[in-house]
Amino acid sequence: MKNSELAQEMGRLRRRYNVLKKEQEDMEKEMDFLKSVDYSRPHVSGGDSKDISDLLIELDERKERSARKLLALYNRITSIESYLKRKLTGLSDPDGEEVLYNLFTLGHAAQETARILHFSRTTIYEKKSKALIYLDSLPCDYSPDSRE
DSSP states (O other): OOHHHHHHHHHHHHHHHHHHHHHHHHHHHHHHHHHHSOTTSTTOOSOOHHHHHHHHHHHHHHHHHHHHHHHHHHHHHHHHHHHHHHHGGGOSOHHHHHHHIIIIISOOOHHHHHHHHTOOHHHHHHHHHHHHHHHHHSOOOOOTTOOO
């Protein structure tokens, strides 16, 4: 695997992490709602308290599975990020490193990165391209087990 492919994988992992984080937040909101409703009152329909407790248990289990996935993704992302930071120390253009950080680590789109860094989108693509070419000129010795 090339270093540039690793950087792009980190971007994909970051986007997946963000989606899972949002799903987990939605589950928490749903659980809070289910806990807040008094199902013992006659005017509330939608099942009895046993149905609700089963649903809460299921949501809690899903939330725990999601938390384990989030932790695994987070560890992988931080491992790749620290590796790429070490590799980018020799890059002559510090803006190129900042562009890659915004695109792949933070998961921003090129237009958002251009707005943040006050560059045109064309400049963002040029700096990204040069930084990825630089990364690919270096040997890829990344190992998921090697963490600092």
